[in-house]
Amino acid sequence: MTDPAHSTADVRMRGFHRRTRVSEAVNWVDRQSGPLPAEIVPLERAHGRVLAENLSAASDVPQFARSAMDGYALRGSETTGAGDYNPLPFSLIGEALPGRPLGRDVPAGSAARIMTGAPLPSGADAVLPAEFARETAGVVEALAAVSPGKNVGPRGEDVIAGSLVAPAGRRLRPQDVGLLASVGVTELRVIRPPRVRLIATGNELVSPGRPRELYQIVDSNSLMLAGLIERDGGVMESRHLLDDDREAIRRLLVEPGADILLVSGGSSVGAEDHAPTLVAEAGELAIHGIAMRPSSPSGMGRIGAALVFLLPGNPVSCLCAYDFFAGRAIRRAGGRRSDWPYAARQLEVGRKIVSAAGRVDYCRVRLVEGKIEPIATSGASILSSTTRADAFVIVPEECEGYPPGAAVTAWMYDIEAGNERPD
Amino acid sequence: MTDPAHSTADVRMRGFHRRTRVSEAVNWVDRQSGPLPAEIVPLERAHGRVLAENLSAASDVPQFARSAMDGYALRGSETTGAGDYNPLPFSLIGEALPGRPLGRDVPAGSAARIMTGAPLPSGADAVLPAEFARETAGVVEALAAVSPGKNVGPRGEDVIAGSLVAPAGRRLRPQDVGLLASVGVTELRVIRPPRVRLIATGNELVSPGRPRELYQIVDSNSLMLAGLIERDGGVMESRHLLDDDREAIRRLLVEPGADILLVSGGSSVGAEDHAPTLVAEAGELAIHGIAMRPSSPSGMGRIGAALVFLLPGNPVSCLCAYDFFAGRAIRRAGGRRSDWPYAARQLEVGRKIVSAAGRVDYCRVRLVEGKIEPIATSGASILSSTTRADAFVIVPEECEGYPPGAAVTAWMYDIEAGNERPD
Numbered sequence: 147m148t149d150p151a152h153s154t155a156d157v158r159m160r161g162f163h164r165r166t167r168v169s170e171a172v173n174w175v176d177r178q179s180g181p182l183p184a185e186i187v188p189l190e191r192a193h194g195r196v197l198a199e200n201l202s203a204a205s206d207v208p209q210f211a212r213s214a215m216d217g218y219a220l221r222g223s224e225t226t227g228a229g230d231y232n233p234l235p236f237s238l239i240g241e242a243l244p245g246r247p248l249g250r251d252v253p254a255g256s257a258a259r260i261m262t263g264a265p266l267p268s269g270a271d272a273v274l275p276a277e278f279a280r281e282t283a284g285v286v287e288a289l290a291a292v293s294p295g296k297n298v299g300p301r302g303e304d305v306i307a308g309s310l311v312a313p314a315g316r317r318l319r320p321q322d323v324g325l326l327a328s329v330g331v332t333e334l335r336v337i338r339p340p341r342v343r344l345i346a347t348g349n350e351l352v353s354p355g356r357p358r359e360l361y362q363i364v365d366s367n368s369l370m371l372a373g374l375i376e377r378d379g380g381v382m383e384s385r386h387l388l389d390d391d392r393e394a395i396r397r398l399l400v401e402p403g404a405d406i407l408l409v410s411g412g413s414s415v416g417a418e419d420h421a422p423t424l425v426a427e428a429g430e431l432a433i434h435g436i437a438m439r440p441s442s443p444s445g446m447g448r449i450g451a452a453l454v455f456l457l458p459g460n461p462v463s464c465l466c467a468y469d470f471f472a473g474r475a476i477r478r479a480g481g482r483r484s485d486w487p488y489a490a491r492q493l494e495v496g497r498k499i500v501s502a503a504g505r506v507d508y509c510r511v512r513l514v515e516g517k518i519e520p521i522a523t524s525g526a527s528i529l530s531s532t533t534r535a536d537a538f539v540i541v542p543e544e545c546e547g548y549p550p551g552a553a554v555t556a557w558m559y560d561i562e563a564g565n566e567r568p569d
Numbered sequence: 570m571t572d573p574a575h576s577t578a579d580v581r582m583r584g585f586h587r588r589t590r591v592s593e594a595v596n597w598v599d600r601q602s603g604p605l606p607a608e609i610v611p612l613e614r615a616h617g618r619v620l621a622e623n624l625s626a627a628s629d630v631p632q633f634a635r636s637a638m639d640g641y642a643l644r645g646s647e648t649t650g651a652g653d654y655n656p657l658p659f660s661l662i663g664e665a666l667p668g669r670p671l672g673r674d675v676p677a678g679s680a681a682r683i684m685t686g687a688p689l690p691s692g693a694d695a696v697l698p699a700e701f702a703r704e705t706a707g708v709v710e711a712l713a714a715v716s717p718g719k720n721v722g723p724r725g726e727d728v729i730a731g732s733l734v735a736p737a738g739r740r741l742r743p744q745d746v747g748l749l750a751s752v753g754v755t756e757l758r759v760i761r762p763p764r765v766r767l768i769a770t771g772n773e774l775v776s777p778g779r780p781r782e783l784y785q786i787v788d789s790n791s792l793m794l795a796g797l798i799e800r801d802g803g804v805m806e807s808r809h810l811l812d813d814d815r816e817a818i819r820r821l822l823v824e825p826g827a828d829i830l831l832v833s834g835g836s837s838v839g840a841e842d843h844a845p846t847l848v849a850e851a852g853e854l855a856i857h858g859i860a861m862r863p864s865s866p867s868g869m870g871r872i873g874a875a876l877v878f879l880l881p882g883n884p885v886s887c888l889c890a891y892d893f894f895a896g897r898a899i900r901r902a903g904g905r906r907s908d909w910p911y912a913a914r915q916l917e918v919g920r921k922i923v924s925a926a927g928r929v930d931y932c933r934v935r936l937v938e939g940k941i942e943p944i945a946t947s948g949a950s951i952l953s954s955t956t957r958a959d960a961f962v963i964v965p966e967e968c969e970g971y972p973p974g975a976a977v978t979a980w981m982y983d984i985e986a987g988n989e990r991p992d
Binding site for chain 2: 194208209210216243244245263299317319322324325327328329349350351354355364366369370373376377417459461465483485528529530533559562
């Protein structure tokens with residue numbers, strides 16, 4: 147649990163002395179991150195948000211007893227003995243429809259036509275289904291008996307006043323929002339989404355769509371990270387593409403307004419890698435250099451209240467470091483589950499997966515005839531290895547890889563769950 | 570494969586003659602729905618969208634050979650024989666950094682300092698890693714041999730011009746968007762999301778937040794459906810809450826502008842159930858009445874180019890009918906997978922699940938100590954049964970339920986995948 151780079155030592159051009167274990171870095175993220183304060187949103191915008199309070203019902207749903215059938219509202223005790231050969235007559239005094247109550251009592255010896263969902267008129271205590279009734283000019287005959295309470299949904303059948311409708315921490319499902327509407331909620335307290343500032347650095351980078359020299363490359367990390375941040379419930383506070391300009395990076399690191407800062411590029415120990423020392427100077431560089439591949443030159447720390455994640459510029463490293471650390475912090479800040487938002491599948495290894503002991507490996511794999519095979523090109527700079535891959539496999543540090551036939555967990559890159567329905 | 574309500578017969582107050590099987594209704598949806606035409610969006614808004622075309626790379630990525638290490642660019646053949654005891658000297662002629670190329674050739678007998686990712690200068694064909702070099706005043710000594718091509722990432726290492734970068738039909742992942750940026754894509758053709766018109770009907774309904782009489786209820790279905798539509802990639806064209814007013818409903822059904830119409834309430838065979846006959850008059854009511862519980866009084870059809878789904882007003886029925894039919898059509902129209910966007914888990918039944926043969930049952934269940942138990946209250950009007958539930962189980966029509974110990978597929982209501990990471 148030691149943080150080797152806790153000092154402000156400048157590691158540039160000297161390499162990493164010791165790399166932090168992935169599990170230690172994850173623990174650091176968990177200690178440093180948690181749900182942000184609440185904000186109030188109207189119910190119409192609450193779907194998918196994380197509830198910040200227990201919500202209880204202010205009133206019963208429904209607020210009235212209602213018919214569960216189409217038929218006739220009457221006093222159940224008056225139908226005793228009714229049958230096909232013993233029809234019992236009732237005076238028909240009117241009709242109750244949903245939203246159109248009868249507007250009067252049902253006295254003894256009387257019945258009111260009633261539709262499913264309509265409020266049960268006072269006086270009545272049961273509903274005789276239409277198929278057991280015969281209606282003729284102002285009179286309805288009961289052809290069966292119904293006991294009191296029969297075919298009536300009581301007041302509070304769905305929700306009883308005072309009961310818990312949705313617990314704090316629940317990521318609101320469509321039906322939760324519906325039920326909250328039912329109990330009269332119109333606005334509610336949800337966890338504020340984290341504001342994320344994205345700083346891409348690199349003299350060689352050009353924004354997408356801008357003209358470029360042959361030796362320049364398009365900044366692909368910013369758009370990739372924007373998608374990841376959106377997926378994890380973060381809100382982009384601002385997005386910047388900078389040269390490796392120490393002062394410009396410093397200004398954006400210390401400027402208030404963001405909960406989480408992501409710096410892509412310049413995270414390692416080269417002469418142009420300014421971010422680690424800047425974080426150490428302005429705040430705390432808690433971890434720098436992690437025992438994993440790719441993403442080894444990643445770092446993390448704090449500046450004031452903001453968490454800072456230093457992501458390598460190589461796009462695969464950037465994706466991997468985001469998913470292991472930054473995304474976890476964003477999800478936790480927004481009150482979501484810490485876990486990866488990837489579907490996990492247990493699959494068989496088709497071709498050997500090689501790794502080195504002592505570090506965690508992030509291995510891109512393809513599905514070939516139901517088995518997984520590593521993508522041949524594994525360099526951290528080969529972004530297409532993550533677009534050709536169907537999934538990735540994590541090889542833990544104590545493991546040197548997996549032989550064919552081994553069963554491993556594959557994390558599916560696909561956005562959609564992709565479950566076949568069994569019918 | 571017969572559609573019993575293919576005629577425009579008015580089934581109001583006469584009940585359903587025959588109910589269509591769920592599988593037939595699903596087949597109808599599949600025959601009637603498919604990806605909408607494409608629209609062009611800027612790359613920044615492409616994450617999560619479904620690609621409508623194959624996208625190939627217009628140029629190599631990178632467009633230059635680059636160094637894979639920090640070190641010295643030189644001619645590999647000139648290092649033959651170099652070693653700790655046989656240092657070979659090269660004239661140091663400058664430096665190449667990412668985005669800052671050397672700007673000249675590397676002639677024979679020379680070397681240029683080079684950083685990872687920097688363009689390899691012409692003349693040079695290999696990179697000698699810094700740890701095998703000793704630099705002193707204008708001269709660098711090679712302490713090891715590197716063969717030509719060593720530590721150099723070739724032009725096109727990530728993507729070769731002309732190769733397929735993202736296939737049509739791919740729901741774009743964050744890394745896809747990054748790679749498309751790399752190859753110079755700035756806008757692209759994606760499937761247009763379906764425009765969904767939502768029409769809630771019912772004299773008893775009041776919009777959330779509006780004052781209401783004791784006998785009125787809040788329209789919970791509209792907000793629930795809004796969340797479901799959003800989840801499935803639809804765009805709300807417009808949202809309406811109407812009394813059971815035949816002419817008002819008719820106008821909204823025939824008005825152009827929507828790809829899919831959802832009518833909540835008034836879908837059955839009662840006197841106030843206008844929607845089925847209106848659809849039959851204005852277009853085709855293909856299916857009305859389905860052998861399932863809840864949601865039996867559901868219907869579907871077409872008016873012009875628009876698909877129409879008649880969803881029961883009871884909120885559980887509404888959710889269920891949406892998920893079986895309308896949501897499927899919305900996902901298919903947007904080019905997404907047809908399958909449910911719920912995670913599937915194989916779980917053991919803890920308490921008996923009862924159903925009736927001859928119909929499909931949608932059973933809300935809770936997870937209790939890792940096993941599933943049906944929610945006691947199962948009425949179609951009890952929306953809280955879907956918020957207290959963790960999942961639902963589908964009991965197929967040929968099955969009368971599941972005994973304790975049976976292994977069944979539970980469809981998790983949770984929005985998040987909820988997979989624990991194994992480390």
